[in-house]
Amino acid sequence: MPEISLAALAAQVFTGLVLGGIFVLLAIGLSLIFGLMTVVNFSHGALYMLGAYFGYVLLTHTGSFTVALVLAPLLVGALGLAVERVLIRPLYGRSPDDPLLLTFGLSLVVVETARLIWGKIGLTLDPPRALGGAVNLGFTYFPTYRLFVIAVTAVVLLALWLFLEKTNVGLLIRAASRDPLMVRALGFDVGRVWFIVFGIGTGLAGLAGILAGPMRGAYAEMGVTIIIESFVVVVVGGMGSLVGAVVSGLLIGQVVGLTTFFVPKLAEIIVFIFMAVVLLLRPSGLFGEAGLLE
Amino acid sequence: MSAVAAWVRRHPVLGFFVVFAIFPWVVPYKSLATQVLIYGLFALGFNLLYGYTGLLSFGAAAYWGLGAYGTGIALAKLKVTSLWLALGAGLAAAVVGGAVFGFFCLRRRGIYFAMLTLAFAQLLYFVGFHLADWTGGDDGLRGIAVPAVVLPGLRIPLDRSVVFYYFALVLVGLAVAALRRILDSPFGTVLQAIRENSDRAAACGYDISRIKHLSFVFSALFCGLAGSLDALRLTVVPIESLHWSTSGQVVIMTLLGGAGTFFGPFVGAGTFLVLEDLVSARTESWPLVIGLVFMAFVLFLPKGIWGTLTGNSAAPK
Numbered sequence: 297m298p299e300i301s302l303a304a305l306a307a308q309v310f311t312g313l314v315l316g317g318i319f320v321l322l323a324i325g326l327s328l329i330f331g332l333m334t335v336v337n338f339s340h341g342a343l344y345m346l347g348a349y350f351g352y353v354l355l356t357h358t359g360s361f362t363v364a365l366v367l368a369p370l371l372v373g374a375l376g377l378a379v380e381r382v383l384i385r386p387l388y389g390r391s392p393d394d395p396l397l398l399t400f401g402l403s404l405v406v407v408e409t410a411r412l413i414w415g416k417i418g419l420t421l422d423p424p425r426a427l428g429g430a431v432n433l434g435f436t437y438f439p440t441y442r443l444f445v446i447a448v449t450a451v452v453l454l455a456l457w458l459f460l461e462k463t464n465v466g467l468l469i470r471a472a473s474r475d476p477l478m479v480r481a482l483g484f485d486v487g488r489v490w491f492i493v494f495g496i497g498t499g500l501a502g503l504a505g506i507l508a509g510p511m512r513g514a515y516a517e518m519g520v521t522i523i524i525e526s527f528v529v530v531v532v533g534g535m536g537s538l539v540g541a542v543v544s545g546l547l548i549g550q551v552v553g554l555t556t557f558f559v560p561k562l563a564e565i566i567v568f569i570f571m572a573v574v575l576l577l578r579p580s581g582l583f584g585e586a587g588l589l590e
Numbered sequence: 591m592s593a594v595a596a597w598v599r600r601h602p603v604l605g606f607f608v609v610f611a612i613f614p615w616v617v618p619y620k621s622l623a624t625q626v627l628i629y630g631l632f633a634l635g636f637n638l639l640y641g642y643t644g645l646l647s648f649g650a651a652a653y654w655g656l657g658a659y660g661t662g663i664a665l666a667k668l669k670v671t672s673l674w675l676a677l678g679a680g681l682a683a684a685v686v687g688g689a690v691f692g693f694f695c696l697r698r699r700g701i702y703f704a705m706l707t708l709a710f711a712q713l714l715y716f717v718g719f720h721l722a723d724w725t726g727g728d729d730g731l732r733g734i735a736v737p738a739v740v741l742p743g744l745r746i747p748l749d750r751s752v753v754f755y756y757f758a759l760v761l762v763g764l765a766v767a768a769l770r771r772i773l774d775s776p777f778g779t780v781l782q783a784i785r786e787n788s789d790r791a792a793a794c795g796y797d798i799s800r801i802k803h804l805s806f807v808f809s810a811l812f813c814g815l816a817g818s819l820d821a822l823r824l825t826v827v828p829i830e831s832l833h834w835s836t837s838g839q840v841v842i843m844t845l846l847g848g849a850g851t852f853f854g855p856f857v858g859a860g861t862f863l864v865l866e867d868l869v870s871a872r873t874e875s876w877p878l879v880i881g882l883v884f885m886a887f888v889l890f891l892p893k894g895i896w897g898t899l900t901g902n903s904a905a906p907k
Contacts, residue, residue: 336701386889392701393646397845398888400838404881412875524712524834527705535702561720568713572694575706579697
């Protein structure tokens with residue numbers, strides 16, 4: 297066994313944490329939408345990609361990364377709202393396969409449109425100057441921007457948790473995911489709750505996209521592989537479970553990060569092997585309830 | 591049109607042979623006819639699982655690719671000289687793959703199943719990508735020499751495209767007959783019962799997980815045969831065979847034609863390929879066009895073309 301520098305390993309753990317953070321943002325949006333509406337949004341990856349491109353456009357026009365970071369997710373979320381209203385809504389009451397099929401078609405359209413607008417070659421996004429360079433963590437230097445991504449992810453997750461647990465709208469969302477019929481019977485407009493949740497979920501995808509942009513660039517296909525990996529995160533965590541999405545996203549981030557370090561050739565495959573093992577041992581996922589929304 | 595459709599529906603296998611015997615002489619060029627035949631079979635395999643058993647797979651490319659690579663590797667790397675042996679290798683690869691992945695994917699139902707099939711197909715894509723010694727990796731598997739068809743007292747070289755078309759027609763026709771037989775059997779009836787209501791089918795005493803698994807393997811077999819034939823048609827196996835977009839393509843074809851209808855897959859494959867041909871001649875943005883067409887079908891024409899024409903579709907609920 298070759299000697300492994302602990303500092304390099306620690307840096308890899310941080311890299312895994314960054315990747316995990318992106319996974320969590322995507323998976324939690326997917327899971328939130330699924331848990332409430334039994335809609336699997338295949339276009340989630342395409343919206344993630346749009347987040348990065350919108351970020352690029354906003355950054356070049358305003359010159360402010362903060363503006364891009366705030367506006368890009370809002371724009372993607374607004375687009376998500378339009379998608380729910382126009383495309384998903386007519387499919388309520390039909391098979392849960394139908395929204396999946398529809399959003400699959402939508403993702404083809406969005407990716408190809410992005411290719412038409414921004415070209416086939418990827419674009420690079422520069423992180424703001426304040427976040428350039430690296431920070432000395434004591435044992436290793438780590439890119440400042442990546443630490444920033446970890447921090448933003450943590451803050452957003454905390455805000456989301458507070459929103460769901462402490463506000464009236466959050467209460468309504470949790471209730472509607474348990475028993476939509478009862479919530480409707482109590483006189484609340486469940487359709488409106490779904491609408492809001494779809495906007496939040498897609499907005500989180502947009503946020504993941506703009507955060508990933510300065511690390512990976514923006515290109516039309518960027519959402520495709522990551523959406524498949526996010527599906528894995530959701531399946532491993534347990535569909536519809538937000539805690540599951542967080543734990544599983546961070547876990548898979550580490551698994552991928554460490555595999556990249558030790559056995560680079562397996563890095564792309566390990567996610568799926570991990571999923572197969574979890575399916576064997578715990579078919580309903582780490583935090584999933586068996587039979588939930590199947 | 592509907593009179594023809596009605597006749598074809600009453601005599602499906604005969605109808606298939608008659609229509610496809612004439613088919614290459616009415617389309618603009620013969621290679622399109624061969625493609626419709628092969629992709630139609632691919633869609634047929636997908637349709638067995640989605641249209642008849644109600645299981646939406648986003649990973650059909652895995653079995654198409656296993657069939658293609660199984661046959662391709664047998665011919666190009668193992669230097670197998672018998673066509674039947676090479677086809678057998680492709681089918682065996684697809685069936686084994688279907689049995690293993692089916693076991694994992696069927697541990698979850700409903701929408702999870704779609705995601706799992708997609709994930710396992712993606713796994714296979716990366717494996718194919720990295721095992722370049724065997725698969726040719728990114729460059730695709732090249733150097734496939736197609737042996738002649740050898741039957742007792744008969745030797746037919748497949749180098750002419752018309753000959754290859756009719757060779758494919760015989761095999762695809764046999765597959766169509768086999769599918770008809772499967773669907774008419776008690777097993778086929780249980781498949782459709784599972785699609786309609788899997789809990790009730792289980793309550794009737796059927797071992798639904800075993801039956802679903804069997805349906806998965808049969809589907810893999812049909813998809814694998816299609817992949818094998820495509821390897822022979824192209825004499826190369828591109829890595830895209832295992833790509834998720836190939837899985838997506840067969841989903842689109844089947845839904846265009848009509849899921850849960852017997853000939854929908856062929857109608858859908860034909861529509862898709864002709865449309866692709868027409869659109870690609872004018873613009874590079876084919877995925878944009880087919881994406882919009884597909885969305886329109888999901889929203890407004892869920893029975894697909896054949897299902898709407900014949901007025902009889904059992905689109906999965």
